Amino acid sequence: MLTNLTNKKLLIGAALCALLSAGFSASVFAQVNVDQVTDEGVKRADAGAADQRRVEQIANQTDDLLAEYNTVSKVVDGLVTYNSLLQRQVNNQESEMQALAESIDNVALIERQIIPMMTRMLDSLEEFVELDTPFLLNERRERLERLRGMMERSDVSAAEKFRRVIEAYQIENDYGRTIEAYKGTVPIEGNPQEVDFLRIGRVSLAYQSVGGAHTGAWDTATREWVELDPAEFKNQVAHGLRVARKQVAPDLLVVPVPAPVE
Numbered sequence: 484m485l486t487n488l489t490n491k492k493l494l495i496g497a498a499l500c501a502l503l504s505a506g507f508s509a510s511v512f513a514q515v516n517v518d519q520v521t522d523e524g525v526k527r528a529d530a531g532a533a534d535q536r537r538v539e540q541i542a543n544q545t546d547d548l549l550a551e552y553n554t555v556s557k558v559v560d561g562l563v564t565y566n567s568l569l570q571r572q573v574n575n576q577e578s579e580m581q582a583l584a585e586s587i588d589n590v591a592l593i594e595r596q597i598i599p600m601m602t603r604m605l606d607s608l609e610e611f612v613e614l615d616t617p618f619l620l621n622e623r624r625e626r627l628e629r630l631r632g633m634m635e636r637s638d639v640s641a642a643e644k645f646r647r648v649i650e651a652y653q654i655e656n657d658y659g660r661t662i663e664a665y666k667g668t669v670p671i672e673g674n675p676q677e678v679d680f681l682r683i684g685r686v687s688l689a690y691q692s693v694g695g696a697h698t699g700a701w702d703t704a705t706r707e708w709v710e711l712d713p714a715e716f717k718n719q720v721a722h723g724l725r726v727a728r729k730q731v732a733p734d735l736l737v738v739p740v741p742a743p744v745e
Contacts (some may be wrong), residue, residue, distance in 0.1 A: 549575050669699065
């Protein structure tokens with residue numbers, strides 16, 4: 484009886500020990516699981532925060548790249564416009580260069596044609612001077628001689644040569660519309676004497692010796708100097724000389740005019 488009671492107490496004690504042991508192990512296991520879950524959550528939270536930072540960093544880099552792209556795109560657009568403008572300018576310059584090259588070719592052709600023409604013009608002008616009334620003869624001949632010398636110079640352009648030839652023609656043309664007094668010499672009684680010439684256009688070329696002893700004129704028919712009647716022409720020629728020198732007001736003059744040659 485005593486033995487059974489003792490065995491029962493032992494069994495009860497063992498059961499209590501087993502229950503207590505089982506409850507302690509469950510508590511410890513539960514605590515371990517909570518810590519692991521907490522640590523895992525912290526790790527995941529840290530990983531999520533790191534991922535978020537990387538996403539934000541990538542987003543910022545993307546914004547920077549987009550801004551840089553927009554800037555570069557604007558620069559490229561500007562360069563495209565600028566290059567297009569430059570290309571048009573280059574095209575225009577090429578067209579101008581082509582036109583200039585053609586002009587140079589034309590100028591060279593014109594120069595080859597105009598030089599002989601100017602030489603013929605000088606020949607004609609020289610012939611005209613020699614056949615014309617012999618006023619200012621030395622001056623006119625020297626002008627022609629200078630022009631012929633200029634024609635041989637390579638440092639004078641064809642345009643300048645042509646201008647000078649036309650200028651000589653204009654000077655000769657102006658002689659026909661002006662009145663002029665100048666000094667020179669005329670053979671009188673076989674001796675050259677100093678006289679005052681009176682040129683009235685190309686209509687009349689008269690002279691009067693110093694002191695007025697001799698008055699004469701150029702005869703285009705005989706191409707000689709002839710004496711004039713002093714009673715008729717001395718005072719008229721003297722008055723014409725004063726008019727030409729602007730010493731008196733212009734007035735009507737009676738001057739010898741050669742008859743037209745038939």
